[in-house]
Amino acid sequence: MKRRPLTGRGWGCLLSGILLMIAANIVSARPLLYLGVLLVALPLICLMIVRVPRRRGEVRRQISTDLLAVGETSRVQVRFDLWAFGVPNGIWRDTLPTAVRGEATGAYPQDALRYDLEGVRRGISVLGPLMLRTTDPFGLAQREQAFGDTRTITVIPQTVALDPLPTKVGAAGGTAQTRSTRIGQGADNLIPRPYAAGDSRRRIHWRATAHRGSLMVRQEEEEASPDAMVVLDRAADRWDRPGDEPDPLFESAVTLCASVALRLAQDGYSVDVVDSSGNALGALRGHEEDRDDLMIALAMVAPRGETHDLRSVVGSTPPGPLVLITGRLPDEDAEKLSTAGAAAPLLFAAEASDDAMSTVREHGWRPAPLPSSAVDLADTWASVLPFQAVPHV
Incomplete structure (x- = not known):
């Protein structure tokens, strides 16, 4: 203003x-x-x-967290260097986007400019510029001037703590169902095999050689890698048209998607997160940067595109756990919804009739309605687990 x-x-x-x-x-x-x-x-x-006096200033902001989650609070430190004739007295105010809220104002001059930010809406927004309003000693005239550049701030989805998958699901969906070609690291993943011409003598397994009576060498064993997939159905016809205010059901779906992906990764799965068109949103392979990349992708996700057949999205190798998060699920779509051969198919629908839920249950899914509040997501997740959940360690 x-x-x-x-x-x-x-x-x-x-x-x-x-x-x-x-x-x-x-x-x-x-x-x-x-x-x-x-x-x-x-x-x-x-x-x-x-x-009349000319002023110029430089603004530098330091945020305590690189990625601010919805509902999380972060401290912002502002360094404001002002070059002017004399030191004016006034009020400083940092311009905040609608994605965050906080008391970003105070008296000037003061030693340190700082305030707390709370994430309220996921997305990538712009923080700044810094506004300085000064008045004359009589309080008759005022001047408001913008200083410094803007700073990009990313608000990522909120996550909730979910119960781990039962160990039986991990065994069935992992080593028994899928096998990855990723090579294991460390001596525990080495098995002996007979020596072949061209093998380095440095790879001789002396203990196995003494036991077998013939030369044996170390060979890396392919690790059995349990794979899981989380599908966020963001097709435009599944959700309400985006408006000025976010759709609480879609926001709940994004929160559940992020929470499930992190939960499966903690359970030891190699997790792929895709949308209903097969476009990759992220992958969790045990690296910290994988989590950040997924959260940034989910911060920008919005309803768009169309829904494809789930079997083409999953591919020829079915995962262990398969989690499908969708919006409106018509009865005719429920009839055609396949589990794609997954060992543990779980489904969450924002809007589905009793007949649609019964149909997908007959097809092998364990369905549950998607709540509009993140507070209820943990209980909803626990209600679809195939077996008794093991307690958190």
Whole structure:
């Protein structure tokens, strides 16, 4: 909001001076004329004092967390270097986007400019510029000026703690169902095999050689890698049309998607997160940067595109756990919804009839309605687990 050059006091002084000058001419009172001229000139002089001096400044912001989650609080430290004739007194205010909220204002000058931010809406937004409003000593004129560059801030989805998958699901969905070609690291993943021409003698397994009576060498064993997949159905016809306010059901779906992916990764799965068109949103392979990449992708996700057949999304190798998060699920779509051969198919639908839920249950899914509040996600997740969940370690 652009501020007027004069404060309320300044406008009152100016109007009072004009009225006194008019009254002085009517009643022919020279003292009233002098007083009116003074009251008119004073705010104009104060306006020149405030607005004429040239000022330039540099702003640097430091945020305590690189990625701010919805509902999380972060501290912002602001370094504001101002070059001006004299040190003006005023009020500083940092411009906040709608994705965050906080008391980003205070008196100037002061030693340190700091405030707390709370994430309220996921997405990538712009923080800044810093605004400085100064007034003259009489409080008649004011000046508001922007300083410094803006800073990008990323608000990622909120995550909730979920119960781990039962160990039986991990065995069935992992080593028994899928096998990855990733090579294991460390001596525990080495098995002996007979020596072949060209093998380095440094790879001789002396203990196995002594046991077998013939040369044996170390060979890396392919690790059995349990794979899991999380599918976020963000097709445009599944959700309400995006408006000024976010759809609480879609926000709950994104929160559940992030929470499930992290839960499966903690359970030891190699997790792929895709949308209903097969586009990759992220993959968790045990690296910290994988988590950040997934959260940034989910911070920007929105309803769009169309839904494809789930079997084409999953591919020829079915995962162990398969988690499908969708919006509206018509009865005719429920009839065609396959589990794609997954060992543990779990489904969450924001809007589905009892017949649709019964149909997908007959197809092998364990379905549950998607709640609109993140508070209920943990209980909803626990209700679809195929077996008794093991307690958190």
